[in-house]
Amino acid sequence: MGEVRKLQKKLRQIENLEIKVSLTPEERFKISTKAELRSRLAELQLQLSGPQQxxxxxxxxxxxxxxxxxxxxxxxxxxxxxxxxxxxxxxxxxxxxxxxxxxxxxxxxxxxxxxxxxxxxxxxxxxxxxxxxxxxxxxxxxxxxxxxxxxxxxxxxxxxxxxxxxxxxxxEGHNDIVTCVVAVDNLVVSGSRDTTVKVWHVPTATEHKNLGGHTGGVTCLSAPPPEYCKRLAWSLSLSDKERFILSGSADCYVKIWALSIGQCVKSIYTFNAVTALCFVPEEDGYIVTGSDGGKVQAWSWHTFEHCQSINAHQEAVTSIQSQGPLVFSGSAEGGVSVWENQCSDRDPLRLLHHWSGQVTGCRGGPGGRLTLSPRGDRVFLAYGQAWLKILHWRTGTTSRLTxxxxxxxxxxxxxxxxxxxxxxxxxxxxxxxxxxxxxxxxxxxxxxxxxxxxxxxxxxxxxxxxxxxxxxxxxxxxxxxxxxxxxxxxxxxxxxxxxxxxxxxxxxxxxxxxxxxxxxxxxxxxxxxxxxxxxxxxxxxxxxxxxxxxxxxxxxxxxxxxxxxxx
Known part of the structure; x- marks a missing residue:
């Protein structure tokens, strides 16, 4: 089993490299060895599979x-x-x-x-x-x-x-891997490592808009609810039926796009590569972003001003999701933080709980990728293993689902x-x-x-x-x-x-x-x-x-x- 685990680890590292926003020549060479490693692993599996295992x-x-x-x-x-x-x-x-x-x-x-x-x-x-x-x-x-x-x-x-x-x-239309997707009405919006955000018309499966403007790979997308879109549309003298999309990128920008006209109406420079974001529909609304250095930041939807910056995680923030007034952030080292929105103009996020990777069991380390999905008192976690983890965020107890x-x-x-x-x-x-x-x-x-x-x-x-x-x-x-x-x-x-x-x-x-x-x-x-x-x-x-x-x-x-x- 020793060699099997080594091969598994190498393949997992290669797969993580493949989905990075940018690659070095050395990393591309490592990726080229995947087929050979996969073949060797298959041989070992055949040898190990038998009555005893x-x-x-x-x-x-x-x-x-x-x-x-x-x-x-x-x-x-x-x-x-x-x-x-x-x-x-x-x-x-x-x-x-x-x-x-x-x-x-x-x-x-x-x-x-x-x-x-x-x-x-x-x-x-x-x-x-x-x-x-x-x-x-x-x-x-x-x-x-x-x-x-x-x-x-x-x-x-x-x-x-x-x-x-x-x-x-x-x-068909992206030139590199698709890193994020959201659905808005009859439209699908996708972000890619090729730096573009594309809008697709679902009934006809055709490209509707190509939103180019980022200079780095697009890492995350979020769609504000219609009532928050109306407020922004009114301030921009656009139709009250206008829908907006938020995109985050490795170029350190969050861009806000108007879908009907296909234009960027606002750019927010975050000083850090944006690796995750979500919209929090509470009071005037907030944009919460996560960075490659583990920082969580909040931005006002009303003024687009910076409200708060917290060094929340040790590694990159790879997932942020909201649930009512709560915000959940997960990071590459496997940690999960739970925040409550205090609906204030300054420092709107208050930390309720932080559970480390040792508690969650998601010890991915640098380069890991944790995604999360909250439901009531539970948070479902995916972190590159053969099971899903379920964190009871109030108590820190965990279970797992194969x-x-x-x-x-x-x-x-x-x-x-x-x-x-x-x-x-x-x-x-x-x-x-x-x-x-x-x-x-x-x-x-x-x-x-x-x-x-x-x-x-x-x-x-x-x-x-x-x-x-x-x-x-x-x-x-x-x-x-x-x-x-x-x-x-x-x-x-x-x-x-x-x-x-x-x-x-x-x-x-x-x-x-x-x-x-x-x-x-x-x-x-x-x-x-x-x-x-x-x-x-x-x-x-x-x-x-x-x-x-x-x-x-x-x-x-x-x-x-x-x-x-x-x-």
Missing amino acids: TLGIVGDGKKEKMKRQVEDAPGALPSQTPPASKILKGEEESKAQATPAPTARQRETGGGAEIGRQQERTELAKVSDHLRDVSGGCPESDKEQQLRQEEAEFTSLKASWEKAKFRLRLL NHSSITGVTDCVHQTGGLLIGSCYDLANGASTLNLFSLPQCRYLASLTWPDAPRILCFAAWTTGSGDHRWVSGGRDLIVWEQLPSSGKQRGDVTVKRDSQLDSCFLESEEDTEDDEETDGTHTHTHTHTHTAISQFFRSSFTDSCLMTNRGIADYTIVLILDDAC
Whole structure:
């Protein structure tokens, strides 16, 4: 395994070089050795794959066991931490909402799905009978009924995604990799290492505008909400329907573009290479930028004046996202900071929490690339490994979700749309690229999407049409628009929908139950069946209800489920 890990590390370094904003001749030479390293790694994998070891399972040869202990409900924000009064509604409300199917036309499920639902109902019924025996024959609780309903909804959702069809359309025009994408109405806006920002008309898949003006690679984009665009349009004597786009670049500028006229209406010089930015729609609005030196800065949308500058991270800020009044920043060394917008003209950002790479487990180091996507009390993190990390930003606890069944898989970006969590995955060994879909808020695996010669996906955006169909755009070596097709139609889709059996058997695991990331340098994949997953989740929830009904605390009990290879 020693040489395998060395090759993995070299390939990962090369892949990180390929997506840098600029390359030196020495770096270009290193990139030219990728094919040779990939071939050698494939040979070693064939030698290592056998009865004693399989790809996607990392261990020390001992019998794999999994222990689970009932966790206390997440506590409130510590008293010393100021509350974020306007934060999005909590996870409890999210769990109460049914996860929508891809489209209304895809809600019908076939006979095979119905058989699967019947099997899972039978399995859960057995557990329910056992719980009633233990609790003295208590009737089924509302929680148990809710779990049954959620399981049925998930089974239906999974079946609908197994029949999903997409048409792919290539948007040609950039001369280098696409680093960032956003969607605005029927337009897609992309930024590239070739220094340009391009606007595309989605219905016709044609280039609408070419916005040239940056002198360095474009690294990030953001689209202010329409109400904030109206204010700026009024001050510039433009139509109140004008939409604006923010672009950040290695040339140290943030540019604001008016899409209808295709012109830059404002430039902000930041004194640092801009590596991430977002728009914060609070009060008069703020632009928050991150630099290659780890600095986070705030700029007024009303006056475009500099409001605040903070040395927030040790390495480059690679991702910034807003959620209500909160701003989340992630850096190359794996650290994550959570800020609250105080809606003041000076120093609008107040630090709520900072979690280092040692806490998040995202110890990428210089040249690393962390992307994040917040949801309530959780932040989903992608940082170039075979899994997604989930940080509970209030407490600093983490868990992880397997996103690739191979030890050579890497995750580049993570995105949420509706009730879906979408993670890109790329195999360093063979160059295969897929998108994995998980249901929210439970983070249960639904399906994987791929197509022949799929390129590595570095950025992603999503929206839905008026009829509820999905429209996506992915960027990297290629810029591709995804158009969802009716599942009942005769038109054949360009995407292959498949299921990874190893991902299908995985579920969220806390960091206490996993090995250290740097030691494994691969995927810690559970080989237990989906049945065991459903039973363990059902048993936990039902046991919690029993504790509440008997006025005894969960802390009084310890449940240990041991599932070994014999299962």
